[in-house]
Amino acid sequence: MQTLVMIPALCCDEGLYGEVAERLSDLVSPRIIIPYEATFARCAAKVLSEVDGDFIIMGTSFGGHVARETAIAAPERVKGLWIMGAGPGAVADPKSGYERSAKLRDGRAEEVYQQFFKIITHLPGERGLEAADMFLKMARRLDPQKIALQADALASRPDRWNDLGRITCPTLLLWGVHDQFAPAQDALRMAGLIAHARYVEIADCGHLPTLEAPDEVIDAARHWLSDIGV
Secondary structure: OOEEEEEOOOOOOHHHOHHHHHHHOOOOEEEEOOOOOOOHHHHHHHHHHHOOOOEEEEEEOHHHHHHHHHHHHOOOOEEEEEEEOOOOOOOOOHHHHHHHHHHHHOOOHHHHHHHHHHHOOOOOOOOHHHHHHHHHHHHHOOOHHHHHHHHHHHHOOOOOHHHHHHOOOOEEEEEEOOOOOOOHHHHHHHHHHOOOEEEEEEOOOOOOHHHHOHHHHHHHHHHHHHHOOO
16 A cells, blocks of 8 residues: 655644544545755655665645645656645744744744634634634643754745756645645645646635635545556
């Protein structure tokens, strides 16, 4: 059975994918990896060192960036790429990103979590508030010093628009219409630049589709996995 490597978003742990991993386990062998590294190159290297052979990789936000970097770094091993909420552009405001890292390191982590809580999901959505509460619980049980390393990676991420053509594996871009961190129009543009990409948009959803709309995510994923021969 093909391994599905799952990389959570910033401030998130295995709880981000619990339901989805369980409901896809008849098709793939889910494996959640959380790389705590200060650059995406190091994160990709960490993933590649922990997984044997070929695999499919997916991720949300921070995890989506790691997944894309891994697919670019090791195209011979990555047989499928699934991204949610991670556009390929460079960070718009590095200073703000490093300020977030500083807050995580100096005891102001709760301030960061509360800022995210307000926009991480589509709060008016059916599961928006529930998903935001789940996010907050995950963030609070993690080590903010480790999260800060991931925040550093986000603050220094490279622009990958011109590298999308190097991605040759089947790719699923699964996006919430109301994503406030990574606009859906960027995902649609990205789909046009990757040779074998499928773009799926989820209404009434923000930045965390696996928590906000698990049924839609699972349905789209199962169709995609079936189509790519899993």
